[in-house]
Amino acid sequence: MDICETYSNRKLFCNDWEFYKAVFGSDYSEDFAFKPVDIPHDWLIYDTNDLYETSTGWYRKNFSYQKKEGIRTFIRFDGVYMDSKVYVNGALAGEWKYGYSAFMFDITDLVKDGENIITVRVDHHSPNSRWYSGAGIFRKVWLCESPEIRFGNDGIYITTSK
Numbered sequence: 553m554d555i556c557e558t559y560s561n562r563k564l565f566c567n568d569w570e571f572y573k574a575v576f577g578s579d580y581s582e583d584f585a586f587k588p589v590d591i592p593h594d595w596l597i598y599d600t601n602d603l604y605e606t607s608t609g610w611y612r613k614n615f616s617y618q619k620k621e622g623i624r625t626f627i628r629f630d631g632v633y634m635d636s637k638v639y640v641n642g643a644l645a646g647e648w649k650y651g652y653s654a655f656m657f658d659i660t661d662l663v664k665d666g667e668n669i670i671t672v673r674v675d676h677h678s679p680n681s682r683w684y685s686g687a688g689i690f691r692k693v694w695l696c697e698s699p700e701i702r703f704g705n706d707g708i709y710i711t712t713s714k
Contacts, residue, residue: 556628556656556696565613565627565693566591574608580639580671584610591693592631594686596676604678609688611672615695617663624698625663627670628656631691635675641668651685656696 556562570586573595595609596602617625627638633651637644640662648655676687 556626556694556698561698562628562694562696565615565695568615569593569611569613569689571595571688572610574610576606576608576675576677578608578610580610580673586610586612592690593688594690596684596687603684606677607687609674609676611674611689613670615668615670616666617668619660619663619665620697622700623660624658624700625660626656626696626698627659628654628694628696629672629689629691630654630693632672632674632689633676633685633687634680635677637673639671639673642671654691 567590569589569591571589571593572584572586574584589611591611593611595607596605599605619625627640627645629636629638629648631652631654632648635647635649635651637647638657639645640659641664643662645659645662646655646657672689674688676685
């Protein structure tokens, strides 16, 4: 079990997001005309005549956070299609290239007491699938906390020697 799979240490993080669809490869701009969305979200379904449009989607979420002594903070995405980069307060937390699998980043050193902002860049380039894949943060997002001392995200492996 990973550190974000228990209900006692995670908070659903799907409300109060904003979204802007940009030209493929566009860098973030404060001038983007963001619109409110709830997660899960798929931006390709807005134009059913172009379900395979190559484009870049930008998501952002403002949130308040109080850091806790001895606690690590993580952001977990259950699914983002396709190539994504996650930023916290303007700093890159990590990137993920696999659209159908969950991923998590340790953001402890990037969050601060008070107001914070998470931005997520999602690059969708076609063709990439035989089937409709969608584009965006299409599964739940979680904010997770864990003690400093813990088992690794993928658990413990034990082997024996011959």
